[in-house]
Amino acid sequence: MFGAILGGVLGGLGQASAARSANKISAAALAQQKAQQERVWGAVDPYMRGGAEAFGRLSDPEAFKTSPGYDFRLNQGIEGVAQSKAVNGLLRSGGAMKAVSDYAGNMASDEYNRWFGQQQAIAGMGLQGAGIGAGVANANSAAIGTDATNRANAGFAGANAWSGIAGQLGGAFDRMSSYR
Numbered sequence: 001m002f003g004a005i006l007g008g009v010l011g012g013l014g015q016a017s018a019a020r021s022a023n024k025i026s027a028a029a030l031a032q033q034k035a036q037q038e039r040v041w042g043a044v045d046p047y048m049r050g051g052a053e054a055f056g057r058l059s060d061p062e063a064f065k066t067s068p069g070y071d072f073r074l075n076q077g078i079e080g081v082a083q084s085k086a087v088n089g090l091l092r093s094g095g096a097m098k099a100v101s102d103y104a105g106n107m108a109s110d111e112y113n114r115w116f117g118q119q120q121a122i123a124g125m126g127l128q129g130a131g132i133g134a135g136v137a138n139a140n141s142a143a144i145g146t147d148a149t150n151r152a153n154a155g156f157a158g159a160n161a162w163s164g165i166a167g168q169l170g171g172a173f174d175r176m177s178s179y180r
Contacts, residue, residue: 020154020158022151022153022154022157023150023151023154023155025150026146026147026150026151027147027151029143029147030144030147033139033140033143033144034140036136036140037139037140040133040136041133041136044129044130044132044133045129046129047125047126047128047129048126048129048130048133049126050122050125050126051122051123051124051125051126051127051129051130052123052126053122054118054119054120054122054123054126055119055123055126057119058116058119058120058123061112063115064111064112064115064116067111067115069114070108070111070115073107073111077104078104
């Protein structure tokens, strides 16, 4: 009888200790998951902000004219056309004006297409950053759920251990009472 009680007590204490250890391990894993999420969000935040800004610029078709290459390319091209026409004495001719106009129109179209593609690429990087962040957030949510399950299971294991001890003690007292 004493052996059964001692076995029940020791077994219960062991289960309770295991439950506390599982609880600590689960809490540590959750803390690591949260720290990882903070690192990922910090890393992808600049891409998400840049993507949002690029997306905003796409709604303003005139914004491409403020890109660094636009003015330089436009001025260099017009200067090149003007010099070419000036060498031949045709600077003030209708052909020179048409050449400048054609160059400016074609250059603006090319520049807009290039700029639009760049903005789309930047906006895409922002979207990818948001997707990465969302994936980490989903993993963190799953880790929180797993943590809650682990803690509940550890609590149940501890409660079952103490219930087993109480049952052993109750049984021992019942047996002792029956001997009187």
